[in-house]
Amino acid sequence: MIRRNEHLDEANALGGRSIALLALAGFASAASMRVCDPLLPKLAETFQATPGDAAHAISAFAIAYGLLQLVYGPLGDRYGKRRVIALATAACTLGSVGAAIAPSLGWLVAFRVLSGGTAAAIIPLSMAWIGDAVPYARRQSTLARLLTGTILGMIGGQIIGGIFADTLGWRLAFVFLAGIYATVALMFHLGRAHMPPDRRAGRAGATVSAQARTILEDPWARTIVLVSFLEGAAVFGAMAFIPTYLNARFGLTLTAAGAILGFYGIGGLAYTFVVTRLVRAVGERGLAAGGGLLLSGALGTFILAPAWPWTFAASFGAGLGFYMLHGTLQAHATQMAPSARGTAVSLFVCALFLGQSGGVAAASGIVEIAGTEWVLGMAALACAAIGIVFSHILGRRHSRRQGQTMPSVQELREL
Numbered sequence: 001m002i003r004r005n006e007h008l009d010e011a012n013a014l015g016g017r018s019i020a021l022l023a024l025a026g027f028a029s030a031a032s033m034r035v036c037d038p039l040l041p042k043l044a045e046t047f048q049a050t051p052g053d054a055a056h057a058i059s060a061f062a063i064a065y066g067l068l069q070l071v072y073g074p075l076g077d078r079y080g081k082r083r084v085i086a087l088a089t090a091a092c093t094l095g096s097v098g099a100a101i102a103p104s105l106g107w108l109v110a111f112r113v114l115s116g117g118t119a120a121a122i123i124p125l126s127m128a129w130i131g132d133a134v135p136y137a138r139r140q141s142t143l144a145r146l147l148t149g150t151i152l153g154m155i156g157g158q159i160i161g162g163i164f165a166d167t168l169g170w171r172l173a174f175v176f177l178a179g180i181y182a183t184v185a186l187m188f189h190l191g192r193a194h195m196p197p198d199r200r201a202g203r204a205g206a207t208v209s210a211q212a213r214t215i216l217e218d219p220w221a222r223t224i225v226l227v228s229f230l231e232g233a234a235v236f237g238a239m240a241f242i243p244t245y246l247n248a249r250f251g252l253t254l255t256a257a258g259a260i261l262g263f264y265g266i267g268g269l270a271y272t273f274v275v276t277r278l279v280r281a282v283g284e285r286g287l288a289a290g291g292g293l294l295l296s297g298a299l300g301t302f303i304l305a306p307a308w309p310w311t312f313a314a315s316f317g318a319g320l321g322f323y324m325l326h327g328t329l330q331a332h333a334t335q336m337a338p339s340a341r342g343t344a345v346s347l348f349v350c351a352l353f354l355g356q357s358g359g360v361a362a363a364s365g366i367v368e369i370a371g372t373e374w375v376l377g378m379a380a381l382a383c384a385a386i387g388i389v390f391s392h393i394l395g396r397r398h399s400r401r402q403g404q405t406m407p408s409v410q411e412l413r414e415l
Contacts, residue, residue, distance in 0.1 A: 237359025292387010
């Protein structure tokens, strides 16, 4: 009873203001990830570079973000998640200010590495912190509020980049993000009395490397990690060039192009409202296959659209389709190694963002040789194949496990 009351006290301590602060930090992290997409033409013009070279500002952020996923889990356990998140937001402030005043493309890329490497701590440690502080009965709704901030950040990053590129200048887009990060860091400092303590702080993650090797010895875990990598490469490699494509093909301003691609995030928000009904209606195999096919159709629509209004539906469909497929992958990632769940999810996220960086780099070369339409077409075929093949793999896995014992109530709660 005493332990239960302590747990409820911690949950009450992590109240609305605390969740809002975590969501705002997640917003800034996600916005930083996408802000450069509509800025590519301006970056290329400013630094007299090709769009492919300017795209290094995107891939550098993604590489640093992905690689450092495996670092922050142990750091958060050892020194405290709250402390690491607060320090990360302060470092993100410096990275954004540096990007705003970068005198060359090389310096811009360097500061984007700093921003990506420190922003990587925010969302995963926020999720872990919520897992520590909030009882399971309230955890799903609490995590959904955090996810809402992240998705809005994906939308906002596109819009912020487009607006500043068309009005006050691309450098002020980074100043704007620096202001959000600085506000969050200050609020963490001033509001720390309202935050529950880290119950696991002080534990060192000395066995992370060994756990990662053990996880990857499992063929199913390798499958999830590989599909995550391919998904990141196909989806984000294409999405990075859509604002530039809309600007060139339909003559839209970068603000308008960023707003259209913002409907990708709205599609993601729609997924959070309908996912329960979708799972009941089509199952996870249907979600995987349907998500891949919807992504494929959306990317194809960008190519074939006779007029720019069609691209609103394409962007919305891409967001809905991505989260249908990715949500299925994510659910399996959380269960592929229950005894080392943090490390397993870190591997999954790391693969996703390494795939994104590789996809953007590969797409950059294809854009310069053959054009954006080829990138979109190849990504459309890849998304359909990923969804269908993964759905087939899930079917075979379920068939092999039909005779196994059903999970216990405790196991279902862990899901």
